[in-house]
Amino acid sequence: MDNWPEGMKKTKQRKAVLSVLEQVDKPLSASEVCSKLEANEEPAWLSTVYRILELFVEKEMVVKTNVLNNISVYELNRHKHKHYAICMKCNKMIRMNNCPMIEFVPELEDQKFSVVGHNLEVFGFCIDCKPH
Amino acid sequence: MDNWPEGMKKTKQRKAVLSVLEQVDKPLSASEVCSKLEANEEPAWLSTVYRILELFVEKEMVVKTNVLNNISVYELNRHKHKHYAICMKCNKMIRMNNCPMIEFVPELEDQKFSVVGHNLEVFGFCIDCKPH
DNA sequence: ATTACTGCAAAGCATTTGCAGACTG
DNA sequence: CAGTCTGCAAATGCTTTGCAGTAAT
Numbered sequence: 001m002d003n004w005p006e007g008m009k010k011t012k013q014r015k016a017v018l019s020v021l022e023q024v025d026k027p028l029s030a031s032e033v034c035s036k037l038e039a040n041e042e043p044a045w046l047s048t049v050y051r052i053l054e055l056f057v058e059k060e061m062v063v064k065t066n067v068l069n070n071i072s073v074y075e076l077n078r079h080k081h082k083h084y085a086i087c088m089k090c091n092k093m094i095r096m097n098n099c100p101m102i103e104f105v106p107e108l109e110d111q112k113f114s115v116v117g118h119n120l121e122v123f124g125f126c127i128d129c130k131p132h
Numbered sequence: 133m134d135n136w137p138e139g140m141k142k143t144k145q146r147k148a149v150l151s152v153l154e155q156v157d158k159p160l161s162a163s164e165v166c167s168k169l170e171a172n173e174e175p176a177w178l179s180t181v182y183r184i185l186e187l188f189v190e191k192e193m194v195v196k197t198n199v200l201n202n203i204s205v206y207e208l209n210r211h212k213h214k215h216y217a218i219c220m221k222c223n224k225m226i227r228m229n230n231c232p233m234i235e236f237v238p239e240l241e242d243q244k245f246s247v248v249g250h251n252l253e254v255f256g257f258c259i260d261c262k263p264h
Numbered sequence: 265a266t267t268a269c270t271g272c273a274a275a276g277c278a279t280t281t282g283c284a285g286a287c288t289g
Numbered sequence: 290c291a292g293t294c295t296g297c298a299a300a301t302g303c304t305t306t307g308c309a310g311t312a313a314t
Contacts, residue, residue, distance in 0.1 A: 009313055011313070029303090070278075071302095094240075096240065112258070116255055120253075142289090179298095182278090
């Protein structure tokens with residue numbers, strides 16, 4: 001709840017959304033955030049949650065990722081890269097420990113492309129769902 | 133037009149979609165495919181195009197990728213990895229020449245995750261759109 | 265007091281689905 | 290001819306938008 005960006009109003013809903021993201025340490029969809037808010041008895045409308053999440057993304061407090069089925073998930077920007085392997089059966093997300101892109105960015109910069117960020121998603125089967 | 137999967141009916145629409153993908157050598161959205169079909173005077177309904185593209189993905193003739201704005205794009209599976217850098221302003225897609233994931237898969241396999249595939253998208257600004 | 269934010273409803277858009285008629289093998 | 294595929298329409302589901310009232314500074 002510290003590091004609140006200058007000029008951004010501290011509303012009940014925004015604080016509640018941030019607190020949800022701080023608690024979970026994994027990416028959530030907008031509607032998952034909504035459910036958690038309800039569970040915390042701090043309900044907020046889904047469209048409000050979207051607006052707050054997009055605001056957080058813009059302020060770089062939150063990182064947005066698109067997953068296979070065209071759903072966006074959001075997680076706190078802990079200022080280190082995180083990528084996930086997503087199980088195609090149960091949708092479990094397994095965090096990967098390092099980022100294969102690091103040594104890759106310079107090549108692109110050479111090609112006159114200025115890299116702002118990237119998404120990487122790996123899909124397959126987790127141990128519980130792996131077809132024998 | 134060769135290598136038609138066994139048992140898959142050769143309809144006019146399927147041949148036309150495949151031919152569009154063969155011609156462009158870059159990923160297209162379903163509706164872009166649709167427009168190209170119209171331009172070729174082989175019109176097909178958008179829902180049909182979706183069905184055909186998803187069929188091709190299933191048959192591994194086509195690779196599907198999700199981009200930032202929750203739109204899926206499809207391109208011919210030329211059996212080598214391709215990844216793109218996407219310009220955040222003009223949406224131009226710049227092909228990257230190699231895949232940073234190759235040396236990365238074994239680490240995941242160690243973690244008891246069986247890797248089927250991956251998507252990687254890099255975003256930033258192309259030379260024409262780069263803020264000075 | 266001013267300005268920005270939220271609840272709510274409704275729209276927007278990509279994608280999916282159901283069904284009857286048309287086409288392929 | 291049997292079974293599949295397509296055109297079409299309508300539904301679905303995530304996300305966005307408009308607006309009037311509410312809350313923050």
